[in-house]
Amino acid sequence: MIKTMFYTFFRTKHQEENANNDQILPQEIDIRPITPCPWDIIKTLSPLEVGYRGRLQLPMVYIQATILRHIPDLMSKTHMKIGHFALKVKDLDTNTVHTVSFWKVIQEDNFSTRETWIKEFVKRRSLEPGMVVGMYWDFNVTMLCFSVLEMKGVDE
The missing domain is CATH 2.40.330.10 (DNA-binding pseudobarrel domain)
Incomplete structure (x- = not known):
């Protein structure tokens, strides 16, 4: 499994109203390669x-x-x-x-x-x-x- 860091640059309205700092925090997400079934x-x-x-x-x-x-x-x-x-x-x-x-x-x-x-x-x-x-x-x-x-x- 490939793991990568994903930075969120846009915040929801709720996040903007409740934010107490301007720091962008990374989130860890899973990226799974798409492997189509080749068998016809x-x-x-x-x-x-x-x-x-x-x-x-x-x-x-x-x-x-x-x-x-x-x-x-x-x-x-x-x-x-x-x-x-x-x-x-x-x-x-x-x-x-x-x-x-x-x-x-x-x-x-x-x-x-x-x-x-x-x-x-x-x-x-x-x-x-x-x-x-x-x-x-x-x-x-x-x-x-x-x-x-x-x-x-x-x-x-």
Whole structure:
């Protein structure tokens, strides 16, 4: 916690009327840094997402609002009803970058990833049902960032 001295230069009318000296006294206040939650997507992994044929789904609204809006080449591909594109995903816990393929299917309102998700994240990181993961789009490096936020639900 950061502490600083804050000097009050203006007094209330009541303070002015009752003041017996002209001394300005410092007050100690707490200043807490504002740390916004960077995680746009927080998911508790289900058995269907980490199973042998599991797949991770990201909402279409999120993909359009972040990723597709800033990568024009992908926007034209996804105007088709069936689309496929690859994204770089940075694992913040291990500081590694992986390429993950996403698919858009006609019947679904999501983008899904299967083989690359299982290989690059589930098996490598030993992800299990009940773990909480977070993801956000980093505009500075134009890649999706991933991290395991909670290990709850994991059998020890």
